[in-house]
Amino acid sequence: MAYFKDKLINANNAKKSDNFSCPVCKGKVVLKKGTIMSPHFSHQKNSNCITLIEEGETEEHLLGKQQLYFFTRSNKTLVENYLPEIKQRPDLLYKNLAIEFQCSPININKLEHRIHGYEKQQIKSLWILGSRYKKRFGQPSTNKFYYYFKKLGFTMFFWLTSKNKLEIRYNCRYVYGKIKYQKIEVSSLHELIQFLNNPGMISHDPINIHSLLEEMRKLQNQLFYQNKKALELQNNCYLHGHNINGAPVECHYSHTSNPVLGKEYLVWKIILLNELVDGINYKELLDRTNDICKLKVHYPLINNPQKFILKEYANLLSILSKKGYIRIIGDRIQIIKSLNWFDDYYQKIQKISQCEGAFVDRI
Structure with missing residues (x-):
């Protein structure tokens, strides 16, 4: 997202111009719209914007954020909306829900800091993981993203860019030392909420x-x-x-x-x-x-x-x-x-x- 004539515009809908500015630092940004990477805005060299740490994103992250925007199915969803009180910028902000599409490594201290920052603003956070974490499911680097729901048990969320769907792995448990889980894919935030409220049958494991x-x-x-x-x-x-x-x-x-x-x-x-x-x-x-x-x-x-x-x-x-x-x-x-x-x-x-x-x- 960037400002164009005092209005926020999505890179997908933008056309080449010299008048784009960063929503955070107000500095000039450049539209990059080619055939390899998803459309996005990039700061110029020598910029000292605090959001620069997030630039150089992977194609998976850029594409996933766009897909997740449509996943919410709401034109009120804000993309990369900067929260100055906590100096954080969630990938998407829908009402009081921050949606983070996490593709790159993040240490436990930084993760806790981000979560607590949102909590200070009465914002809940939904952490959705990319392919790197999906490959490492069950390992300590991924376990820190577990949620627990009374009806679902231990649960984790993955975004599938190839399918444009959210994969929910729930009822995660260890049986005789091996991890097991159930899974379902949903196409919208509405479907996700419906599933969280009514997950259906939960599997149990017989003695073996x-x-x-x-x-x-x-x-x-x-x-x-x-x-x-x-x-x-x-x-x-x-x-x-x-x-x-x-x-x-x-x-x-x-x-x-x-x-x-x-x-x-x-x-x-x-x-x-x-x-x-x-x-x-x-x-x-x-x-x-x-x-x-x-x-x-x-x-x-x-x-x-x-x-x-x-x-x-x-x-x-x-x-x-x-x-x-x-x-x-x-x-x-x-x-x-x-x-x-x-x-x-x-x-x-x-x-x-x-x-x-x-x-x-x-x-």
């Missing part, structure tokens, strides 16, 4: 002994190939006289976890049981486990992400209590009977394989 055994084998392989983190956790178990691969079967009673714990869910439960001693404060047990597992929780688009760890913690303590292993008195955990740790991976595999039907019934 073969997947359980595969998850255990992965941990065994990490030790075999001298994985540094796995060895550190194994040494922690040794201090209590346990083998990390001989953890009690109660670790496997819950096989699905949220992305906050992700593929580390099994190890997190093993370490927690390893640190469980009679009379321990239940908050101390959780804090110690999180420290040992080096658990980092950075989800700036989710309100209080720690609650998802607390939920998994409460579920595990509930299992142990129902099975008669512990009782909680005040803020202390009392051990009633000891959990059964196996000598090694092979003993545990043999036991579970022999009692497969009984194991599933116990879960």
Whole structure:
């Protein structure tokens, strides 16, 4: 967008002229309208406009912003509208919703700063990711863009420039250490809102002994190939006289976890049981486990992400209590009977394989 005769004009609709100016710095900008890149305005050399950091955009970003403008289906949507109070310029601004099409890398601190800036202006932000992030789905660099909705669970948004559609990946969860999700594509903001309100059926994952055994084998392989983190956790178990691969079967009673714990869910439960001693404060047990597992929780688009760890913690303590292993008195955990740790991976595999039907019934 640029000013032309005191009116904002979209690069798509603009014609060659020398009278375009930047909406932010009021300096002269040049219309670039060719056959390779999407139409856009560019500052002249030596400009000191604060928005210059965003120039040199990729074709995906330029095209995506134009497509998202039509995605809102409103002529009241503002493109690259500068907000001087917070010195930010969302890709699009629709009413009190800032839409950001994120294609390039952004660190967690800058992301948090941008989100909090919008919040100061009572503006919600919708972060939609490009192809770079789509390829890295499930990795830490992408996980910081998770949303959480009560009806959808953990959710992430991707813009598909080739289809001119928004892909919604929802009900994201880890099952036996592997990420799973449902997805749907929508063509307008109205469709998106309708889906958020009425998502339909949410999938659930049945118990699968073969997947359980595969998850255990992965941990065994990490030790075999001298994985540094796995060895550190194994040494922690040794201090209590346990083998990390001989953890009690109660670790496997819950096989699905949220992305906050992700593929580390099994190890997190093993370490927690390893640190469980009679009379321990239940908050101390959780804090110690999180420290040992080096658990980092950075989800700036989710309100209080720690609650998802607390939920998994409460579920595990509930299992142990129902099975008669512990009782909680005040803020202390009392051990009633000891959990059964196996000598090694092979003993545990043999036991579970022999009692497969009984194991599933116990879960």
